[in-house]
Amino acid sequence: MRRKGIRLSFSLLFAMAGLLFFAGPASASGESIGSCVVEKLEHIMEEGHHDDGHHDAEHLFHSLHAEEGATEEEKKAVKKNEDKLESCLEAPSPIIPELSEVIWGGGAFLILFVVMVKKGFPAVKAAMDARADKIREDLDAAEKAKTDAQSVHADYEARLADAKNEASRLIDEARGAADQVRSDLVAKAEADISEMKSRAASEIEASRQQAIADLRAEVAGIALGAAEKVVQSSLDEDAQRRLVDQYIDEVAGS
Amino acid sequence: MADNAITGYADALFAVAAANDVLATVEDELFRFSQALSSDENLQATLNDSSLPVDRRQQIVEDLLGGSASSTTKALVSMIVASGRSARFSNIVDAFIERSAASRNKTVATVRSAVELDDNQKDKLVTALSGATNKDVEVKVVIDPSVIGGLVTEIGDDIIDGSVRRRLNQLRENFR
Numbered sequence: 001m002r003r004k005g006i007r008l009s010f011s012l013l014f015a016m017a018g019l020l021f022f023a024g025p026a027s028a029s030g031e032s033i034g035s036c037v038v039e040k041l042e043h044i045m046e047e048g049h050h051d052d053g054h055h056d057a058e059h060l061f062h063s064l065h066a067e068e069g070a071t072e073e074e075k076k077a078v079k080k081n082e083d084k085l086e087s088c089l090e091a092p093s094p095i096i097p098e099l100s101e102v103i104w105g106g107g108a109f110l111i112l113f114v115v116m117v118k119k120g121f122p123a124v125k126a127a128m129d130a131r132a133d134k135i136r137e138d139l140d141a142a143e144k145a146k147t148d149a150q151s152v153h154a155d156y157e158a159r160l161a162d163a164k165n166e167a168s169r170l171i172d173e174a175r176g177a178a179d180q181v182r183s184d185l186v187a188k189a190e191a192d193i194s195e196m197k198s199r200a201a202s203e204i205e206a207s208r209q210q211a212i213a214d215l216r217a218e219v220a221g222i223a224l225g226a227a228e229k230v231v232q233s234s235l236d237e238d239a240q241r242r243l244v245d246q247y248i249d250e251v252a253g254s
Numbered sequence: 255m256a257d258n259a260i261t262g263y264a265d266a267l268f269a270v271a272a273a274n275d276v277l278a279t280v281e282d283e284l285f286r287f288s289q290a291l292s293s294d295e296n297l298q299a300t301l302n303d304s305s306l307p308v309d310r311r312q313q314i315v316e317d318l319l320g321g322s323a324s325s326t327t328k329a330l331v332s333m334i335v336a337s338g339r340s341a342r343f344s345n346i347v348d349a350f351i352e353r354s355a356a357s358r359n360k361t362v363a364t365v366r367s368a369v370e371l372d373d374n375q376k377d378k379l380v381t382a383l384s385g386a387t388n389k390d391v392e393v394k395v396v397i398d399p400s401v402i403g404g405l406v407t408e409i410g411d412d413i414i415d416g417s418v419r420r421r422l423n424q425l426r427e428n429f430r
Contacts, residue, residue, distance in 0.1 A: 216429055219429070220425075220426055220429030223429070224422055224425060224429070227422065227425075228402065231402060231403070231418060231422070232402055235402065235403045237369070239403065240368065240369045240403055241375075243403040243404040243405075243416075243418065244369075244379075244404065245375070246404075247404050247405045247416035248375065248379050248382045248405075249382075251382040251383060251386050251407070251416075252378075252381070252382035252385060252386070254386050
């Protein structure tokens with residue numbers, strides 16, 4: 001419906017434009033002022049040929065100019081011709097056009113209307129549709145580009161978020177690894193210190209035990225050396241014999 | 255191989271001594287010379303010195319034995335030195351004594367003592383060892399002052415230690 005109204009409005013607009021283009025200026029006889037004056041003058045000149053045998057220019061002059069001494073009849077005739085000429089100068093009705101103008105204007109209007117309906121409007125409509133389609137396509141393309149841009153932006157945001165998350169994760173991992181390494185180093189250092197302390201304590205204890213053993217062995221050696229000398233000095237012949245006899249008795253009793 | 259060589263030398267010594275009918279004499283003289291050689295490191299080094307001519311080493315042995323040993327004993331010792339077996343001399347002599355005792359159906363017991371044993375003690379010791387080992391034992395006494403007192407008997411691989419030295423060593427171990 002709306003398309004149809006637009007179509008009619010365009011047709012009327014073009015028809016009015018054509019009417020204004022083809023329509024001539026308004027006049028009483030439907031002609032221009034000049035042609036009206038020429039027509040009136042020719043009519044006046046034809047009337048003069050019937051009345052007398054004067055030349056055309058002279059007759060026209062006498063018809064439009066009353067000389068002194070002219071009769072009342074001649075003055076009336078001059079007055080009548082002047083009225084005829086002045087009738088050409090009368091303005092047409094500003095509202096009601098001349099019939100011929102209406103006929104020509106109407107015909108032109110109809111022709112233009114038909115031409116515009118059959119040819120002009122479809123072309124204009126096609127152009128408008130094409131332009132509308134192009135605009136629509138452009139809008140669609142712009143919408144698509146916007147959507148794509150939004151998609152790319154969203155993808156970029158997602159990638160950025162992923163990158164941030166990945167970076168955060170890597171930082172956390174690195175921090176965790178560093179903490180682990182630090183903990184391991186601390187634990188290893190503590191273990192090494194503990195082991196060194198333990199080893200030092202063991203070495204000290206071993207050294208102490210060795211010193212005690214050495215001292216004890218030294219004391220025992222000294223004591224046994226002294227005891228050996230005492231025993232050797234106390235083992236006289238009888239004691240040696242008793243030891244041998246005791247040995248023989250032990251072997252015999254075993 | 256070494257054991258076979260020692261056994262071979264021991265058999266040779268036994269054969270020579272038995273052939274000359276001086277088995278007991280040679281056995282006793284070789285045993286004493288072996289003990290003397292074991293206690294003298296300089297003499298061992300001299301007899302083992304291959305740079306010295308063999309006849310020089312044989313002359314040293316003959317000078318040492320002199321008139322205290324039989325000619326058979328000196329000849330046998332000279333033979334062992336000439337063959338370059340001085341380092342195994344005590345092993346050869348031990349094998350020879352074992353071989354000689356075995357020919358008499360006896361087992362040799364080496365007894366180390368700080369003092370000499372009289373015959374009565376030797377007889378009682380032989381009786382005691384024979385009873386303890388259920389073998390007919392023949393005693394070889396070695397004077398060893400390191401024993402200090404008492405006796406140390408070796409019969410084959412068995413050792414019966416009743417010395418004062420062992421008691422002192424036990425006491426030393428108890429101090430540690």
